[in-house]
Amino acid sequence: MSSEHKEQWGSRLGVILAVAGSAVGLGNFLRFPGQAAANGGGAFLIPYFCALLLLGIPIGWAEWAMGRYGGKKGFHSAPAIMGLFAKGSMGRYLGVVGVLIPLAVSFYYIFLETWTFGYFLKYLTGGIGVPQGVPIAEQTAAAASFYNSFTGASQDGLLFTGDSKFTIISWVIVFAVNLYFVFRGLSKGIEKFCSYAMPAMAVCALIVLVRVLTLGTPDPAHPDQSVLNGLGYMWNPDYSKLGNAQTWLAAAGQIFFSLSVGFGVIINYASYMKPKDDVALSGLTASATNELFEVGFGGMITLTAAFVFLGLSGTTAAVANGSFSLGFATLPVVFAHMGAFENVVGALWFFMLFLAAITSSLSMYQPAVALMKEALGWSHGKATTLIAALGTVGAVFTLWYTQDGAFWHTVDDWVGTLLIYLMAAVQIIYFGWVFGIDRGWKELHSGAAIQVPPVFKFVMKYVAPAYLIIIFVAFCFQNLGGWITAAWATPGSRVGVLVILATLMFLLVVVKIGETRWRAQGLDIDDTKPAD
């Protein structure tokens, strides 16, 4: 291809940690426990693990195999790779979604990452101002006040026009760190960072977990608010919820978004593997790592800590207020009850969330950078500069339209949620039905370090697409009406829609240019010849 040199991963472990880092994000620690507690506690894990085995892992395997196959043909962008599997232009244009998702999500995700970094800095330097020894209502009000001020949730433009520029300064630092590692490239930047960040995140999580599990019953006046009862809040099973379709939908949705399948990153990352590198065990290991952080840490830490200090009603209210309120407005109240450890645990917690967020955000530019390089024939530096400029424009909208998070909620709903279903459905259908499941199975096992049980061949061809289509239709039925109304309701949401459309149009034009260029170069863009 036209890039100045062929990019590759430095090691098998490196690509696994990079993909796992992309998957492990804020949702593992904040969204998962809330979903589980609201949908049957321990019973939620039954549909959750079913979705993991029948949906998440099989679609992930397909994506890994597709990516590596694309790499064998010299392609690294989702549009080019999807064109191979669809044997035509339709796949290339649908593949644009695999670049749009990570790029558009990066516009707001770095803002969320800024929250974790800003909170971390605050806890390093004395906390966010939640007073100790006062009623919980006062502490909650103080935490909510800081949260609203830091995120600019009360008014558009507040982060630029308000007295404090702390959020903007934090964002600049976070954005610069991201750009530094993306500019350094795949192996020297993303892989190297993830190879340190993932173990560091595990160590932070272990320390916080040990601290939470040793809290005992800190308030003798409330003997029911103990660690055991906190674990019970999360894990006691309510099997009656299994008869509710909503529980199964919530479990499938959680698995789906947590593993980052259909996000456009795995297909891109796998394309940088060597032709005979294993993808079966690598895909499984990346998924397992994500599950360890989600169930093993997220399921043990967040709600247990909240319950011990806030009790049943306080924790239930925190869960009802959503993931971000739980992480950034409720947990600071919990930390305020930890006495001398408040700032240490707070700093560790938000540093851990920052690592979870940055290992995800680092993956979001690479698919777009790859597309610019191979479609326009640009160098890595030039392509990264363009994507950085686009990221800056997107971020400015995110930082300005902060009222109730309308801008980023709109992008998150339409791109970070809906289009992921679409991308995953298109991928698994092309893999199992157009490329052919027999050929796909052979591709998955080329160089494989494990033999995938044959039943998964059936799962990948029939069960996963059917499962995905069912939850996609149900999801649309539940949410689309409200989203359409909300999309045009405020200036922030309207700008969100326009930014999505403008980014989509730009990427479609780039793919059109690339398609013309690839044909002129005589590349096998419709996969008429088998790969080596």
Place this chain on the structure above:
Amino acid sequence: MTIGGWITMTVSLAFVWVGTFWCFKKVLSAPGEEKAPPGFGP
């Protein structure tokens, strides 16, 4: 915490911890990665 809670928690944690260790053990014990032959690369 009920007995059901203990069971679901223990089984779930065992599943993710053992699964992850098994995967990493396989990855680290798998045959060495292919290396570029001498004379190739920068």
